[in-house]
Amino acid sequence: MSSYDSKPDAIFAEPLTQVSDFVFDQRVVEVFPDMINRSVPGYQSILHGIGQLTHRYAQANSNLYDLGCSLGAATMAMRQNLGDHNSVNIIAIDNSTAMVERCRLHLQGFRSAVPVEVRCADVRETSIEQASVVTMNFTLQFVPQEQRRDLLQRIYDGLRPGGALLLAEKFKSEDAAMDEVLIELHHEFKRANGYSELEISQKRAAIENVMRIDSLETHQQRLADVGFTSTQVWFQCYNFAALIAVKD
Incomplete structure (x- = not known):
């Protein structure tokens, strides 16, 4: 098996006597591409959009950040849309x-003139400097809620004027009835992709303590609070959305 292949995700396929909190360990690494494509509606469309928006907003002699890069899918989408733009540097964390x-x-499997530095570090402790694009692709939802504003403030402060934050998140509706509709639509999506009721239930139990989701309104207000005056949802499918926020 090459480093690009993914095993089928069967982590929660068998009954567990105790469901532990979800962690991004070696077991998850081996199945992550399969897991995320079968679990996140529109994931490939979001990656495509990240590439397009990176091409539009990347500035010469700047840094681009992928915060919470996991296996580097967003990093590669950014890199592949920069062509031979060798005056930027991507930092994946x-x-x-x-x-x-x-x-x-x-x-290593993709040749590019754009250098990438991959760091093992906490995004909450990462300095954002001379940035023109910062991507957080389903990352902020794993940061403790009371620390999200401070992280976004540091991103805003580290962005150049005209720079963009690309934020994708699972969200909840502030309308309880509509929230249940979105949750059920998402579960139907997972069933259609071959997940059993047991897998859906056990995965939900494993992740509920480590992934605290906000409403879209909360995200938008928080972005405004740190200084962004221009934000837009550019993709939504069920209870998953991608936003762009541009610094004046």
Whole structure:
């Protein structure tokens, strides 16, 4: 099996006597591409959009950040849309050693004039400097809610004028009835992709303590609070959305 292949995700296929909190360990690394494509509606469309928006907003002699890079899918989408734009540097960061090691292997398979530095670090402790594009692709939802504003403030402060934050998140509706509709539509999506009721239930139990989701309104207000005056949802499918926020 090459570093680009993914095993089928069967982590929660058998009954567990105790469901532990979800962690991005070696087991998850081995199945992550299959897991995320079968679990996140529109994931490939979001990656395509990240590439397009990176091409539009990347500035010469700047840094581009992928915060919470996992296996590097967003990093590669950014890199592939920069052509031979060798005056930028991509910095990809994740706090999972297993993810970082596999990410480095993935990136080695793609030749590009754009340099990428992959760091094993906590995004909450990362300095954002001279940035023109910062991507957080389903990352902020794993940061403790009380620390999200501070992280976004540091991103805003580290962006150049005209720079963009690309934020994708699972969200909840502030309308309880509509939230249930979105949750059920997502579960139907997972069933259609071959997940059993047991897998859906056990995965939900494993992740509920480590992934606290906000409403879209909360995200938009928080972005405004840190200084962004221009934000837009550019993709939504069920209870998953991608936003762009541009610094004046």
